[in-house]
Amino acid sequence: MILGVALLGNPVLRGIARPFTAGEIAAPETQRLVEDMIETMREYSGVGLAAPQVQVPGRLVVMESMGDPPAQALPLQVLFNPELSLAGAETEEDWEGCLSVPDLRGKVPRARTVRVKALDREGRPLEFIAEGLHARILQHECDHLDGRVFLDRMTDLSSLTHLAEFRRISKEAKSS
Numbered sequence: 001m002i003l004g005v006a007l008l009g010n011p012v013l014r015g016i017a018r019p020f021t022a023g024e025i026a027a028p029e030t031q032r033l034v035e036d037m038i039e040t041m042r043e044y045s046g047v048g049l050a051a052p053q054v055q056v057p058g059r060l061v062v063m064e065s066m067g068d069p070p071a072q073a074l075p076l077q078v079l080f081n082p083e084l085s086l087a088g089a090e091t092e093e094d095w096e097g098c099l100s101v102p103d104l105r106g107k108v109p110r111a112r113t114v115r116v117k118a119l120d121r122e123g124r125p126l127e128f129i130a131e132g133l134h135a136r137i138l139q140h141e142c143d144h145l146d147g148r149v150f151l152d153r154m155t156d157l158s159s160l161t162h163l164a165e166f167r168r169i170s171k172e173a174k175s176s
């Protein structure tokens with residue numbers, strides 16, 4: 001089922017989401033929520049979605065990127081209770097958008113590499129290091145669990161760009 005996406009201004013996007021217990025992860029309604037979040041992310045061509053964005057104040061994110069370029073492809077990942085820590089000092093700035101902040105793109109500085117501890121879809125613990133686009137999406141989605149959107153992380157709002165202009169810029173960049 002495709003879920004409604006909360007838009008900026010909705011208080012659910014500014015709250016602190018609560019962790020899932022093992023029992024809650026295994027519950028059919030939670031597994032159904034995971035399915036619905038994946039379907040919703042794909043329907044709206046997002047590369048990630050956090051539960052608060054579909055009005056559920058819990059610590060759950062889904063991510064997937066088909067890859068553009070293909071080297072940036074990210075297989076479907078479902079994480080409960082993710083915890084991020086820095087795995088390097090390097091930061092980089094790149095464009096981000098958000099289904100809860102429609103039609104805007106902005107340049108956001110993020111850590112290049114992060115260490116992730118989380119539970120997978122079946123509630124099994126996992127730990128890994130992510131970098132580049134994967135690390136960026138993780139930081140963006142985990143911010144949603146703490147009531148933050150990418151606009152809060154921008155250090156210079158002058159890069160904020162309407163999607164129509166962004167498409168024009170990327171077209172020019174590609175053709176030059």
Ligand code: NI
Nearest residue numbers: 097098099100
């Ligand atoms: Ni977002």
